[in-house]
Amino acid sequence: MSIQNRRERERAERHQLIIDAARDLAEAEGWDAVTTRRLAEKVEYSQPVLYSHFKGKDAIVRAVAIQGCGDLARVLRKARPSRGESRLRAAAEAYLRFARERPALYDAMFVQQSDIPWGTEEVPQELLDAFGELVAAVEPVRGERHLEALTEVFWSSLHGIATLVQGGRLRPAYDDTRLDLLLGALSLAQHEDGL
Amino acid sequence: MSIQNRRERERAERHQLIIDAARDLAEAEGWDAVTTRRLAEKVEYSQPVLYSHFKGKDAIVRAVAIQGCGDLARVLRKARPSRGESRLRAAAEAYLRFARERPALYDAMFVQQSDIPWGTEEVPQELLDAFGELVAAVEPVRGERHLEALTEVFWSSLHGIATLVQGGRLRPAYDDTRLDLLLGALSLAQHEDGL
């Protein structure tokens, strides 16, 4: 009984150790550097141990991605607008900061294709949480518009900006103007001049 | 002299043959299926021939991507609004259709990271053309806003939608509503009710 528990606990710890090592290695050197050999060396076990925890390399990346969604949800929840700032802007800035500061993690979450069931069935709770935070940020400006679809537009725009910036495909000089324009467009406020 | 010309011509033809084969193979079976061995087999040469034309596999993908930008530019140029439709909508629909119908090509162009100099120096003309078409589509709704930055927002939103839809991360049921909301937000027109 207790022995069983100890083994399960140790196993769970090692499971998390693998996930952390994969994420750290990816953030330090990119996902190309995350090979099963290097990962095994980093956790100080041989390769087959990885496969006793995960079905394959993809499953490890998937685990990193899902936990990353949890991180993103937390970041968005803590993103509260400073005085005079809209909640929408606070969320947008937090989202883009997350993508900028943790590009490899963001890549695993939303760029690399994976068989995470984003569809209707069995969506990870972490992703629902993150999306829920975006919904909450959009709600104040929703007006008469469809809340979930509008949130998808908001998310898509942020995602597009994040990935195109990361790839060096947008001009850094426009970073601020671009965000202002997006927030102005999504808000119901009539586009005031002078910006 | 003439022999030289003939050789150069044959070489150019084979250069293009490789690019076409890579694109076709990617569109048929995904980029994972594009290995140097399979590609060499498809063009009926051995692997080293590929390396006499391109520095490496990345360079082949890059060539495919750049020519894809030319395709996109052409598609956007031909996208003329039907009666009652805004030019912005025509461009958006053409862009999303391109991404949907040629996902592998789109992936090479804007998702896979590459060292194409998107920055200031030496941007491929094809990309400038494509971006120019987007600028032209945005111009009518620009108002007092910064044209290039607004176009970047438009592009980013389309790109975000295209990639998230491709990854199955957005709900297909909202496809139409989502686009309506985006176009409504970007247009200066006050968001009319009933949609």
Added chain:
DNA sequence: CTCGGATGTCTAGCGGTGCTAGATTTTGCG
């Protein structure tokens, strides 16, 4: 305390990848 089976871990290897050195064939000219 010993021993045997279950559990856990490792070594070694398979078929694949991108890429390249050196051998080999083809080419075109004197």
Added chain:
DNA sequence: CGCAAAATCTAGCACCGCTAGACATCCGAG
């Protein structure tokens, strides 16, 4: 024809994800 030069191929390297089977460790029964 003979032969240099150009073009092309064969064969191999180091690495990849993954796994079968050998080996080590552990725990409980006698």
